[in-house]
Amino acid sequence: MQALESYIDLYKNYSKTLSSSCSDLMNSHRDRAFDSFSKLGFPDTKMEDYHNCDLQKVLSYDFGMNLNRLHIPTNPYGVFSCDVPNLSTKLFFVVNDKFYKNEKPVVLPKGVLCGSLNELTQTRANLLEPYFAKLSDKSQDGMVQFNTSFLQDGFVLYVPANVRLERPIQLIQVLQSPADLMVQRRVLVILEEGAHAQVLLCDHSLSSNRFFSNQVTEIFVGKGASMEYYELEMGHLSTTRVSNTLVSLESGSDLVMNGTILSNGMTRNNVTVRFNGKGSEANLSGMALGENDQFIDNHIFVDHAVPGCKSNALYKYVLDDSSRGVFGGKLLVEKDAQKTIAYQSNRNLCSTRQATMFSKPQLEIYADDVKCSHGSATGQLDESALFYMRSRGISESEARLLLKFAFTADVIDNIRLEPLRDRMKMLVEKRFRGELAKCAGCTTVNCS
Amino acid sequence: MSINESENIMLLEIKNLHASINGKEILKGINLMVNEGEVHAIMGPNGSGKSTLSSVLTGNPAFEVTEGEVWFRGKNLLDMPPEVRSREGIFLSFQYPVEIPGVSMVNFMRAAVNEHRKYRNEPALSASEFLKLMREKRSIVELDSKLANRSVNEGFSGGEKKRNEIFQMAMLEPKLSILDETDSGLDIDALRIVAQGVGKLRTTENSTIVITHYQRLLDYIVPDFVHILYNGRIVKTAGRELAIELEEKGYDWIKQEIDE
Numbered sequence: 001m002q003a004l005e006s007y008i009d010l011y012k013n014y015s016k017t018l019s020s021s022c023s024d025l026m027n028s029h030r031d032r033a034f035d036s037f038s039k040l041g042f043p044d045t046k047m048e049d050y051h052n053c054d055l056q057k058v059l060s061y062d063f064g065m066n067l068n069r070l071h072i073p074t075n076p077y078g079v080f081s082c083d084v085p086n087l088s089t090k091l092f093f094v095v096n097d098k099f100y101k102n103e104k105p106v107v108l109p110k111g112v113l114c115g116s117l118n119e120l121t122q123t124r125a126n127l128l129e130p131y132f133a134k135l136s137d138k139s140q141d142g143m144v145q146f147n148t149s150f151l152q153d154g155f156v157l158y159v160p161a162n163v164r165l166e167r168p169i170q171l172i173q174v175l176q177s178p179a180d181l182m183v184q185r186r187v188l189v190i191l192e193e194g195a196h197a198q199v200l201l202c203d204h205s206l207s208s209n210r211f212f213s214n215q216v217t218e219i220f221v222g223k224g225a226s227m228e229y230y231e232l233e234m235g236h237l238s239t240t241r242v243s244n245t246l247v248s249l250e251s252g253s254d255l256v257m258n259g260t261i262l263s264n265g266m267t268r269n270n271v272t273v274r275f276n277g278k279g280s281e282a283n284l285s286g287m288a289l290g291e292n293d294q295f296i297d298n299h300i301f302v303d304h305a306v307p308g309c310k311s312n313a314l315y316k317y318v319l320d321d322s323s324r325g326v327f328g329g330k331l332l333v334e335k336d337a338q339k340t341i342a343y344q345s346n347r348n349l350c351s352t353r354q355a356t357m358f359s360k361p362q363l364e365i366y367a368d369d370v371k372c373s374h375g376s377a378t379g380q381l382d383e384s385a386l387f388y389m390r391s392r393g394i395s396e397s398e399a400r401l402l403l404k405f406a407f408t409a410d411v412i413d414n415i416r417l418e419p420l421r422d423r424m425k426m427l428v429e430k431r432f433r434g435e436l437a438k439c440a441g442c443t444t445v446n447c448s
Numbered sequence: 449m450s451i452n453e454s455e456n457i458m459l460l461e462i463k464n465l466h467a468s469i470n471g472k473e474i475l476k477g478i479n480l481m482v483n484e485g486e487v488h489a490i491m492g493p494n495g496s497g498k499s500t501l502s503s504v505l506t507g508n509p510a511f512e513v514t515e516g517e518v519w520f521r522g523k524n525l526l527d528m529p530p531e532v533r534s535r536e537g538i539f540l541s542f543q544y545p546v547e548i549p550g551v552s553m554v555n556f557m558r559a560a561v562n563e564h565r566k567y568r569n570e571p572a573l574s575a576s577e578f579l580k581l582m583r584e585k586r587s588i589v590e591l592d593s594k595l596a597n598r599s600v601n602e603g604f605s606g607g608e609k610k611r612n613e614i615f616q617m618a619m620l621e622p623k624l625s626i627l628d629e630t631d632s633g634l635d636i637d638a639l640r641i642v643a644q645g646v647g648k649l650r651t652t653e654n655s656t657i658v659i660t661h662y663q664r665l666l667d668y669i670v671p672d673f674v675h676i677l678y679n680g681r682i683v684k685t686a687g688r689e690l691a692i693e694l695e696e697k698g699y700d701w702i703k704q705e706i707d708e
Contacts, residue, residue, distance in 0.1 A: 383509075388546040388600075391506050392560040392616060393534035393567070402559065406550025406599075 003059045004041045011149055014067050021069055022152055023122040029133040033148030040142035052326045052358045053268050053297045055143075058240050063182035063212045065150060066096065074176045074206075076100055089170035089200065090114070096175060097183035098153045109163050117154035117186055127158065131190050135218045135246035141270065144244045147184045147216040154186030159195040161222070168198035168228075168417060175213065175239065176206035185215040191225040193250075198228040198417055203264075205236040215243040219255075223277065226254040228416055232427075234436070235264035237292060244270045249309075251277025258415050259286040259298070260424065262431050266295045273301070275337075278308040285414040286315045289431055290323025290355065297326035300344075304337040307367075311341070316411050317348040318404050319355035330362040331374060337367045344374040349407050351381055351400065401432050457522045459484050459655050460505075460624055465516035467504045473514070474500040476680030482624065485652045489666055489691060490659045492677035493699045498659045499543055501677070502628045506540040507533050521623070534560075535567040537623030541613040541630045543659075548600035553612075556600050557582065557619055564620060585618040589645040607638035614645040625649075626657045631665040643668030663695040676702055 011018075011034050019027045042059050043050040066072070076093040090108065092115070093100035099116035106114065113120055113127070121128050136144050155171055173185060191197055205211055213235075221227045235241060241264055249255055261267055273282050288296040302311045317325040327346045348357045359376040381403050389399035408428055415421040430436050460482040467475040474497045482488055492498055504511050505518065507530035518525040520536060528536065548556070561581070562572040573581065582596060589611040601609050610630055617625055627646065631639055646656070646669055658669055666674075666688065674690040675682045678699070683706050684690065694702075 382546075382548075384546050385548045387508055387510075387530060388542065388548070389551075389556070389560075390530040391508075391534055391540055391542075392556070392620065393531050393563045394556075394559050395531050395563060396529070398559060398563070402551050402555065403548070406548065409550040 003056065006062075007146070008038055010065075010067075017067055018150065018152065021118075023118055023125065025121040025125045025129055025132055026118065026151055029137060029148050030151075032137065033133070033145045037142055037145035037149050040140065040145055042142050042146070049299055049328060052324075053295075055242065055268065058212065058266060061180075061210070063180050063210065065182045065184070066177075067150075067152075069098075069152070072096060072177055074100075074174070076172065076174055077103055089168045092155065092169065092171050094153075094155055094171065094173040094185065096177060096181060097185055099155055109165065111160035112163060112165065113156060113158035114169060115156060117156050117188060118152065120156045120158075124158075128156065128188070128190075131218065131220055132188060133218070134220075135248060136216050136244075139244065139246065141244055143214055143242050144216050144246075147186065147214050147244075150184045151186055152184065154188065156188045156190075157197065157199065158190045159192060159197050161192040162194040163192075164196040165198065168200055168420075170200045170202070172202045172204065173213075174204050174206050175209075175211045175235070177209055177211075178207070180210040182212040182214070185213055187215070187217040189217070189219045189227070189229070191221050191227050193222040193224060195222060195225045196227075198230075200230045200232070200417070200420060202232045202234065203241065204234050205239045208236065209238065211235070211239045213239065213241045213243075215241070217243065217245040219245065219247040221247065221249045221253040221255055223250045224252040225250070228256040230257075230415065230417065230420060231259040232424075233259075233261040233264050233267060237263075237265040237294065239264055240266040242268045245272070247271070247273045247282075249273065249275050249277070249280045249282060252279045253277070254280065255282040255284075256414070256416055257282070257284045258411070260411075261286075261288045261290075261296055262427055263289070263291070263436060264294060264296070268297045268299075270299045271301065272303070273311070274303040275306050275309040275311075278306055281310045282312070283414060284311070284313040285411050287408055287411040287428075288315075288317045288325055289408075289428065290317065290319040290325055291321050292323060293321070294323040295326075296323070297328075299328040299330075301330045302332065302342065302344075304331075304333045304340045304342060306334075307336060307338045307340065309337070309340060311343070313344040314411060314414065315346045316408060317357060318407060319348065319350050319357060320352060322352070322354035324355070325357045327357075327359045327376070328362070329360070329374065331364065331372065333365040333367050333370050333372065335366040338369040340367060340370040340372065342370070342372045346376040347407075348376075348378040349381065349404065350378060351404065401429075404432055405429060458482070458519065459521060461517075461519040463517045463519075465501075465504065465518060466514045467500060467511050468514055469500070469511050474511075474680055475504065477516070478677075478680070478682060480675065480682060482655050482657065484623075484655060486673070487650075487656045487658065487669060487671045489671035489674045490657060490677055490682075491661065491674060491691060491694055493703070496677045497680045498677050499628055502540055502626045502657075502659060505533075505626060506530055506538060531563065532567075534620070534622075535564050539617050539620055539622030539625045541610070541617060541625065541627045543628040543630075543632065545601045545604075545609040545613055547602045547604075549602050551600050553596045553598060553600055554582070557616065560616070561619055581619065585615055588618045588648050589614045590641055591615045606633040607635065610634055610638065610642050611645070614642055614649075618645070618649055621649075622654065624655050624657070626659065627669075628659045629661065630658075631660055631662060639665065640668070663691045666691050678702060678706055
């Protein structure tokens with residue numbers, strides 16, 4: 001509770017400073033969010049959804065936030081080139097919690113907005129006002145309100161009606177600081193009616209400090225629009241990432257979402273998808289590769305609020321060493337949501353005796369004409385398959401690697417973006433071989 | 449060791465081998481010698497220990513060797529992990545080949561072939577060399593190219609799985625092949641293809657141990673010796689005629705002879 005009080009005091013002392021550097025739109029949500037935050041507090045392990053995730057312990061450490069907007073000299077272009085081969089993306093950077101102005105202007109179709117949240121909520125306030133914080137304000141998660149209270153910048157993508165972005169938007173978020181740091185990160189993605197976009201978000205820790213990243217992502221997918229959203233976590237062991245992704249789907253829309261955790265210290269990802277209009281489809285998938293004493297917690301909530309929508313969720317964990325995994329999946333089919341098709345599956349591999357997995361699939365159905373299933377299974381590597389492979393001359397370590405890699409194949413296949421799919425296969429293999437620190441894309445990155 | 453002496457080294461030498469699983473003794477003192485180029489058939493009633501013998505020879509960790517020695521080309525086989533036994537030249541055609549979803553036959557075989565090559569200090573095969581080798585060896589057992597692109601044994605029929613075993617044997621060119629009931633679950637045509645495949649792979653240097661219930665496989669793979677395994681021991685050894693006699697008379701006469 002001490003941590004909460006100190007952040008409450010911090011807000012009281014610094015709300016003017018925060019407001020002075022931010023847009024009116026961002027500031028207009030601040031006090032209300034702070035009230036919610038004061039009431040909700042930080043999630044604790046007494047709450048059902050946070051039973052296995054002790055954020056309070058991490059938050060008791062004083063990370064320090066860059067409220068005074070001190071300049072931290074970093075040139076992400078200089079230290080980083082995330083070269084997904086054949087994936088020519090429109091590249092953007094967020095350094096810590098600040099949008100990094102592009103070196104060269106990026107050419108995008110007419111009407112598309114892409115850039116700094118602080119800047120665009122100022123210059124295009126009328127356009128963004130109906131969306132910004134619309135989902136987050138309703139959230140009952142203290143971390144979301146904490147974010148809106150202290151928010152200073154972030155990333156916006158706005159795609160007008162019937163515009164299709166041919167090339168993916170890649171947002172690389174780096175953590176680099178001379179001192180330990182907490183950042184509030186924000187992503188706002190709006191696809192108007194009939195629009196199409198692919199977004200790839202990559203998280204990296206560049207300096208060896210302790211980091212706490214608290215992210216809120218709001219995604220609005222309009223009527224008949226289609227959205228692909230990919231997240232790739234490659235933080236280091238001293239990084240804690242809490243993320244809340246809130247998605248709203250209008251009728252006839254299509255969402256593909258994949259979250260992959262290749263490395264990090266502590267991860268808590270909440271994904272909330274709500275169907276607001278008939279005939280929409282959501283394909284959610286995720287993969288978590290744990291090692292050392294890493295902690296990975298994904299909570300997925302799919303809300304079928306209207307009839308005739310389809311959702312599919314597939315999450316897989318491969319846990320090595322003494323890593324711990326948590327999965328919570330909740331599928332809610334509301335009273336009138338007839339003809340809903342909803343599937344959820346969680347499959348986990350504990351490859352050592354020390355690795356642990358907690359899984360809790362939940363299904364709540366209040367309609368009577370639906371097709372739903374959920375399932376969870378946790379196990380070890382198949383001993384008979386291991387022996388079969390070894391009996392052909394394949395070493396035990398290689399056999400384990402092939403089996404672990406095979407286990408992740410169907411999650412990777414959910415990625416529609418082909419160059420990313422190929423790249424992901426390579427990254428996963430490297431990660432299993434312990435070669436990720438030598439990733440070609442990172443020259444100075446400390447991924448170990 | 450002089451060259452003359454090395455020529456006298458037995459390919460496989462099993463001395464008083466005892467093995468158990470979960471504390472239950474299955475093999476109770478096996479003695480067997482196999483020379484280069486020989487075919488040995490091991491027959492015996494259900495539960496006599498035939499499959500246990502093949503598992504122990506290939507190093508299946510489920511079994512514990514409690515007594516005895518096994519020498520393979522002058523090296524202590526029991527000291528080697530399963531993968532080293534394979535690289536040294538031992539191959540087991542599994543009675544029940546394992547399905548490995550998500551691991552393609554191509555990746556599986558490439559990993560195996562290249563580990564064998566590395567063991568012999570040979571460079572890894574290039575992608576095109578490897579695919580050429582796959583094509584060549586596939587034809588020996590008429591294995592469909594579609595199967596080669598699928599996951600290991602996944603969704604294969606019983607016959608396809610057995611053909612796939614012999615295909616892998618062709619790829620790895622072992623010195624000693626153990627065929628564990630390779631004929632079980634095969635129809636007449638599949639049996640012929642599999643048996644002829646094994647026949648094509650025979651040389652004067654490599655040897656085969658055929659574990660079977662039936663004489664019919666031995667029509668194709670003609671054994672030099674037939675051993676009867678009963679209750680964890682080899683109780684009778686003779687030439688090919690023993691298999692024919694068993695086919696006619698069953699095992700009861702052997703059991704009576706032993707149990708008396």
